[in-house]
Amino acid sequence: MAEVLLKIEGIHKRFGGLHALNNVALHINKGEIYGLIGPNGAGKTTLFNVLTGLYTPDEGQFTFDGIDLFRAPPHIVVSGGIARTFQNIRLFHEMTALENVMVGRHIRSKANALGAVLRTKSVRQEEAAIEAKAWELLRYVGIEDVAYERARNLSYGHQRRLEIARALATEPKLLALDEPAAGMNPSETEGLKALMEKIRNDGVTVLLIEHDVKLMMGLCDRIAVLDYGKKIAEGVPEVVRKDPKVIEAYLGAAHS
Amino acid sequence: MDIFVQQILNGLVLGSIYALIALGYTMVYGIMGLINFAHGEVVMFGAMVTITVISAMTNAGIHLPGGAMVLIALMVAIPACMLLGFTIERVAYRPLRNAPKLAPLITAIGLSIVLQQVAILIWGRNYIPFPPILNHDTIDIFGATITQLQVLIVILCLVLMAGLLLVVEKTKLGRAMRATSQNPGVAGLMGVNVNTIVSATFVMGSGLGAVAGVMVATNYDQAHYYMGFMIGLKAFTAAVLGGIGNLGGAVAGGILLGIIESLGAGYIGDLTGGFLGSNYQDIFAFAVLIVVLIFRPSGLLGEKIADRA
C-alpha cells in the first residue's frame, strides 16, 4: 500500500451562487504523478488554488504529510511542502532567471533585516548557498545559459521551465503544475514530459492539470476527473478512460 | 436636537459640493485609472474666474439680480475650466498614458503647483471676498436654519449629478465612456475613439468642478488660490470612500463625508469629554476613510475585485 501524501475530504468552495467545488475528496500518494482533468469550468483550477493555499475552502479537511493545512495561508502551505506553477505563467518579469529562482529560496532561508544590513558571516554564507542552489536548479531544468536574462525576454518554453525551477527551489514534496504544456509544440511537450518524470524519479510527487488528455494518459499514475465541481471518477488512466461518466462529461461538454 | 438637525443640514450642503467634485475625480479614475491631482485647482479656477467676471460687471456698471450675475459669470467660468481640464489632459497626462502610474501622478502634482502659482500671479495671495450680490435670507427647518442659497446649492448639485448619470447611462457618449473604462483596448477596437472619450471626461468633470468652485466660494463667501487643495483632497477622499471609479459611489461618499464631518465637528467635544475640539474636524474625513477601507478595501460601492490566479 502506497503512502498517502496529501488527503482532502468533503471540500466545498462557493463563489456567491456558484458552487465551484462540491464535496470533493481525493488523496495523492507519495511518489506518483497525479492528474486532474475535466471539461472547462469543471473546477480544476479552483481545486488547484485550494490545494496551494490561494483560496480558502469553505468546508472540508485538508492534510498534507501529517500536517493540517485546512485554510492555511499560502506561505504555510509552501513551507509545508507544496509548490506550484501558474496556468498563465507568473514570473517576476523584470528579474533575471537566476533571481526568480533565488526568490524561491526565500522560505528555506533565514536572514532577517538586521542580518542583511550587518552582512554577517552566516548571512553571506546563506546568500552564497542560495545562489548556488539557484544555479543548480537552472541546470536541472536545462536553462542555465539564460540565467542572466530577464524573465520577460525568455522564450515561452524557457519561461515554463523557469517557473518549475522556481517552484522546486522551495524544496517541495509535492509539485503542482497548472497546464504546463499549454501552448507548447509536440517536441517541447516531450521535453517537458521527460522533465516531469525526472522530477518524480528524484522523489518529488507531482500534481498535474492538463488539457492534453493523451499526455496525461501516458504520464500519470492516477487521474481524477472533475465535472461541475464534483469528482466523477478517479483511478488509473486505463480505467478512467473507459468510465461512462467521464465519456459523458467530455462528450456532453463538447456537444453543448 | 437642534444642533443635530443643523449639523445634518450643514453636512448635506458641504456633502453635495464634495460629491460634485468627487465626480470629477472618479470619472477620470474610472476611465484612466489616474488620480487627477490638479482637479482641485480646476475648482479653484472656477471660483476665481466667476468672482472676476462678477467684479468686472459691477465695475462696468452692470447691475442685475445676484443670481443672474452668477449665472453669466458661470457661462464664462464653465467653458474656461473645461478648456483648462482639456489642456491638462493633453499636456500632462496623454503623453504618459502608457507610462507607469507614478509618472502621471508626479506631473499632476507639478501641474497643481503651477496652477496655484499662476493663480497667485493673476489674483494675488490674499483671500478674495465673494461680491455681496447674493441673498442670504434663511429658512427654518425643524429649528435649524439654512440659507436659501444653500438650498439652491443642494438642489443644483442633485440636478447636475442626475444629469451626469443620465448622460453616462443613456447617451452614446456615455456608453462609449463606460466601454472605455472597462477595457480601453477593446473599446478602441470597437471603434470608440479613446482620445475623444478621455477628453470628454476631463471636460465634463472640469465643468462640474467649475460649478462646485462657485458653490464653495458662495458658501464661504471667499476664494483663495489654495482653496482647491483641501477641498480637492476631501472630495477625492469621498470618491475613494464610495468606491473610486463608481459615479454613484462618489455621490454617496461625498454626501456621507459631508454629514460625518459636520456631525463630528458638532459632537466631538461631547464625545471626548472636551478633550478634542472642533478643530479636529478634518480628522473625521480621514479616520472614516481608513475605517471603511479596512472593512471594504474597495470602498462602499466599489466592486470587490477577486484575486485571480
Place this chain on the structure above:
Amino acid sequence: MTSNKKLGTFLASAIVLAVLPFVVSGTLGNAWVRTIDFALLYVMLALGLNIVVGFAGLLDLGFIAFYAVGAYTFALLGSPHFGIHLPFYITIPLGAGFAALFGILLGTPVLKLKGDYLAIVTLGFGEIVRIFMNNLNAPINITNGPQGINLVDPIQFAGFSLGKVTQIGSFTLNPVHLYYYMFLALTVLVVIMVSRLQHSRIGRAWVAMREDYIAASAMGLNIRNIKLLAFALGALSGGVAGGLFAAFQGFISPESFSLLESIMILAMVVLGGMGHIPGVILGAVVLTIAPEILRDVIGPLQMHTFGRMIVDPENARMLLFGLAMVVMMLTRPEGMWPSKRRQAEFDDAKKG
C-alpha cells in the same frame, strides 16, 4: 570597473565630500552649507521612502509623518518645553523606534489595500498626525500646537556641541559644518543599509512582491511581514532624519510636516529614479538645491533685465519648480538616473 579604479573613485568622492563645506562656505557662504545639510537630510528621507515606494512598490503619500514623529520625539525630550534634556544618542534611536512603530501601526490596517487606495489612506494618516500636532496643546499642552517647540537642544556629546562655533587649530567650524559631517556620516550609513537590504533576501522579496504579489505568496513569501518590514524600515530612516532635523533647526512646528513635504520627497524618489539608490540621492540633492538656486537667481535676474521686479521671486521660483517637475516627467518618466533594469522596462514599454 577594476578594483583600483573603484578605489580611486571612492577616494576622490571622499575627498570631495570632506572639503565640500569649506569650499562652499568660502565661495558661496554659510547659507549654502546649510542648504547642503538639508540636502543630506532629504537624501536620508528619500532613501527611506524609496524602500517603501521603490523597492516594495507601495505608494505612500504620508511619509512625512515619520519624519514628524522623529522630530517631535527629539524635541519633546530635549528642550525646555518639558524641561527634559535627554542626550541625542537616546532620543534619536528612540525617535527612530517610535517612527518604525508608527510605520507598523499604519501598515497593519492597510495591508489589504492596493495602489491608489493605499496612497489616499497614507495621505490621510499623514494629515491626521499633522492635525494632532497642531492641536495637542489643549487641554494638556503636549506639542505646543501651531507655535511649535523652540530651543530644541543641539546635538551635544561630552561637553562638545554641534550647535556652537568650534575652533580646531586654525580651523573655524561653524554649526553648519559640524552638522554636515554628522549628517554625511549618517547618510553614508543609510546608503549602506538600504543598498545591503536591496541586495539581500529581503530586497528580493520586496521586488517579487512589487512585481506580482500572487506569485510571490505562492512562492511562500509572507506578504504581510514583508510589507510591514518595508513600512517599518522606511519609517526608521524618516525618524532618524526627523531627530536630526529638530536638533539642527532648533525649532520645529507642524508646518514643516505638511502634505506638500511628503509629495516633495516622493517627487525626489520618482524624479531621481525610483528604486535606484544613486538616482534617489541625485533626486533629493537636485530638488533641494534647485529651488535655492532659483531663489538666488530670479530676483537679481529680473532687476538686471527689467530694472524692477516683475514677478515675485517666490512665486516665480515655485512656478518654475512645478514646470520642471512636469517637463522632467514628460521627457524622462523613468527619472534622471534610473537603474539599468528600470531603463529596460521603460524601453520595453515604449516599444509597446
